[in-house]
Amino acid sequence: MSLSEDELIARYFAPLAGAAGLALKDDVARLTPPPGRDLVLTVDALVAGVHFFAHDPPERIAAKGLRVNLSDLAAKGATPLGFLLALAMPPDVSPAWLEAFARGLGADARTYGCPLIGGDTVKTPGPLTLSITAFGSIAPGRMPVRTQARPGDLLYVSGTVGDAALGLALRRGATPTLSEPYRAHLLDRYLLPQPRLGLAAALRHAHAAMDVSDGLVGDLAKLLRASGVGGELDLRAAPFSDAARAWIAAEPDAIEIAATGGDDYEVLAAVPPDAALGFEAAAAQARIPVQAVGRVREGEGLNVLGLDGAPARFARGAYSHF
Amino acid sequence: MSLSEDELIARYFAPLAGAAGLALKDDVARLTPPPGRDLVLTVDALVAGVHFFAHDPPERIAAKGLRVNLSDLAAKGATPLGFLLALAMPPDVSPAWLEAFARGLGADARTYGCPLIGGDTVKTPGPLTLSITAFGSIAPGRMPVRTQARPGDLLYVSGTVGDAALGLALRRGATPTLSEPYRAHLLDRYLLPQPRLGLAAALRHAHAAMDVSDGLVGDLAKLLRASGVGGELDLRAAPFSDAARAWIAAEPDAIEIAATGGDDYEVLAAVPPDAALGFEAAAAQARIPVQAVGRVREGEGLNVLGLDGAPARFARGAYSHF
Numbered sequence: 001m002s003l004s005e006d007e008l009i010a011r012y013f014a015p016l017a018g019a020a021g022l023a024l025k026d027d028v029a030r031l032t033p034p035p036g037r038d039l040v041l042t043v044d045a046l047v048a049g050v051h052f053f054a055h056d057p058p059e060r061i062a063a064k065g066l067r068v069n070l071s072d073l074a075a076k077g078a079t080p081l082g083f084l085l086a087l088a089m090p091p092d093v094s095p096a097w098l099e100a101f102a103r104g105l106g107a108d109a110r111t112y113g114c115p116l117i118g119g120d121t122v123k124t125p126g127p128l129t130l131s132i133t134a135f136g137s138i139a140p141g142r143m144p145v146r147t148q149a150r151p152g153d154l155l156y157v158s159g160t161v162g163d164a165a166l167g168l169a170l171r172r173g174a175t176p177t178l179s180e181p182y183r184a185h186l187l188d189r190y191l192l193p194q195p196r197l198g199l200a201a202a203l204r205h206a207h208a209a210m211d212v213s214d215g216l217v218g219d220l221a222k223l224l225r226a227s228g229v230g231g232e233l234d235l236r237a238a239p240f241s242d243a244a245r246a247w248i249a250a251e252p253d254a255i256e257i258a259a260t261g262g263d264d265y266e267v268l269a270a271v272p273p274d275a276a277l278g279f280e281a282a283a284a285q286a287r288i289p290v291q292a293v294g295r296v297r298e299g300e301g302l303n304v305l306g307l308d309g310a311p312a313r314f315a316r317g318a319y320s321h322f
Numbered sequence: 323m324s325l326s327e328d329e330l331i332a333r334y335f336a337p338l339a340g341a342a343g344l345a346l347k348d349d350v351a352r353l354t355p356p357p358g359r360d361l362v363l364t365v366d367a368l369v370a371g372v373h374f375f376a377h378d379p380p381e382r383i384a385a386k387g388l389r390v391n392l393s394d395l396a397a398k399g400a401t402p403l404g405f406l407l408a409l410a411m412p413p414d415v416s417p418a419w420l421e422a423f424a425r426g427l428g429a430d431a432r433t434y435g436c437p438l439i440g441g442d443t444v445k446t447p448g449p450l451t452l453s454i455t456a457f458g459s460i461a462p463g464r465m466p467v468r469t470q471a472r473p474g475d476l477l478y479v480s481g482t483v484g485d486a487a488l489g490l491a492l493r494r495g496a497t498p499t500l501s502e503p504y505r506a507h508l509l510d511r512y513l514l515p516q517p518r519l520g521l522a523a524a525l526r527h528a529h530a531a532m533d534v535s536d537g538l539v540g541d542l543a544k545l546l547r548a549s550g551v552g553g554e555l556d557l558r559a560a561p562f563s564d565a566a567r568a569w570i571a572a573e574p575d576a577i578e579i580a581a582t583g584g585d586d587y588e589v590l591a592a593v594p595p596d597a598a599l600g601f602e603a604a605a606a607q608a609r610i611p612v613q614a615v616g617r618v619r620e621g622e623g624l625n626v627l628g629l630d631g632a633p634a635r636f637a638r639g640a641y642s643h644f
Contacts, residue, residue: 028395028398028465030465038352039354041455042406044442050445050446073350084364086365088367088451122367122372124451125369125448126448131410133365143352146344
């Protein structure tokens with residue numbers, strides 16, 4: 001790459017800039033926050049070889065970088081406002097790679113109404129690293145924080161869980177007997193998270209919520225610990241996809257990957273029983289499936305019931321990218 | 323490091339968290355923006371071996387990471403509100419390193435009233451990389467953007483310029499005849515930028531402003547280009563420190579390092595002549611030296627006059643970390 005930083009920004013990123021980004025001609029973004037709303041801010045860093053494969057399509061890397069942040073906003077019921085990108089590039093990044101990366105980023109920015117408003121591009125002798133800061137707005141006092149789950153709350157999860165971790169296992173060479181469409185489904189779920197921004201109305205009914213980035217079992221244990229409560233998870237109720245079920249039927253141990261593996265980016269919510277109907281109705285209106293998978297109780301610790309209804313123990317509690 | 327990410331955050335970073343950071347127990351920060359103010363957002367990434375030396379004291383690396391962002395806020399006259407940290411750590415990061423890094427970050431967060439409110443920590447097989455997103459607030463419509471310099475404006479710069487680039491040259495083995503206090507001054511200026519947040523009142527008088535991160539000559543050329551104007555810079559008026567002057571007196575070519583080298587983090591401002599007195603008075607009240615070094619004119623391009631009053635040409639226009 002012989003482009004200067006300014007040329008690179010002008011060519012690839014300025015076309016994506018929202019109004020607050022000042023055409024990326026400045027070092028800063030200027031934003032007039034929506035009056036009377038709170039702001040929600042989140043940052044996630046992704047490193048090639050750690051959080052994605054360096055040779056994944058650049059459009060997908062860009063999309064994943066943005067979507068894991070949008071998923072954090074989604075879990076809080078926030079409306080996206082924009083994002084900033086810090087991109088550390090190794091010397092072998094080509095113009096074609098950058099063009100595809102910017103195209104993927106721009107497509108998702110439009111899809112989710114979350115424009116690029118600023119950033120920084122630097123050289124690195126290490127792996128490609130992207131760090132995205134996304135921010136959104138929310139009605140004051142309405143954000144379901146992680147620490148407010150209460151005994152009696154029902155535990156809900158959106159979509160399906162375990163697919164991305166099974167997809168990653170495929171990437172790493174696992175060889176289950178699985179149809180091609182099932183394989184494709186799992187691989188796609190690893191590569192491309194679906195941020196559940198449509199759950200915003202439903203989450204007004206929740207005491208606590210977070211996105212499932214490090215696996216259902218581990219993230220639920222985190223939510224309970226942060227709230228100072230215990231709980232039960234019944235994997236017989238967990239929403240596994242047909243593809244995941246087929247794999248688990250052929251290899252029962254795969255339940256451990258599905259229950260504890262990361263990268264789902266679904267939403268986990270603790271909802272008081274008298275608000276369960278409102279939560280489910282709002283999710284249904286948004287056409288996002290949600291499933292009650294457990295319950296909060298007093299005390300501490302997470303008890304997991306396996307597919308046979310007996311207490312299950314897994315070697316690893318939470319998937320950790322760290 | 324055998325700590326989990328959650329343990330690491332709880333031990334080293336949660337003690338630094340501002341109220342908006344929700345004790346870092348959540349994936350997001352929640353901020354109520356100051357009513358009636360605009361937000362200013364900026365992000366800067368720093369890579370070990372590119373933007374700092376990997377073996378620099380961790381407190382200083384943390385402080386530099388925060389201060390280069392605060393410098394962007396300062397150049398817009400913004401009041402800091404908080405920051406998010408994304409930290410990619412190689413395997414050899416030790417608890418002692420992290421403790422010192424967090425200590426340095428916390429000290430500066432207090433000094434500048436800019437609390438940590440969120441972040442992400444990840445592993446990397448590459449060099450230590452930190453990406454900080456800082457945000458502040460400003461009165462609506464008052465931000466001096468880079469694109470609004472107008473013919474006739476006086477060009478001001480704060481503090482002294484060139485010290486950091488000369489300090490970096492020392493780190494890289496340059497051997498000028500310089501007293502020990504002068505050497506120490508230059509080295510310190512490289513290691514530890516001083517964000518000029520005190521210039522906020524003065525900058526209300528400016529048409530355009532930016533911080534000088536890539537060298538006086540190059541950044542001024544950028545500001546003029548972004549504004550669609552030309553200008554003159556007279557290096558006889560440039561604020562060089564006694565240490566820089568001593569070096570330049572001994573080795574006249576060092577003027578090129580001082581005039582084009584990066585990492586000053588001073589503020590460059592284009593001020594209309596009838597506001598010059600107000601600008602200078604407000605800077606004086608903040609006890610921040612400012613110096614008129616040139617003038618904006620119609621047309622394009624930057625003409626530089628050297629210390630001898632004759633047109634100067636430098637091999638490199640702008641220092642680029644990129």
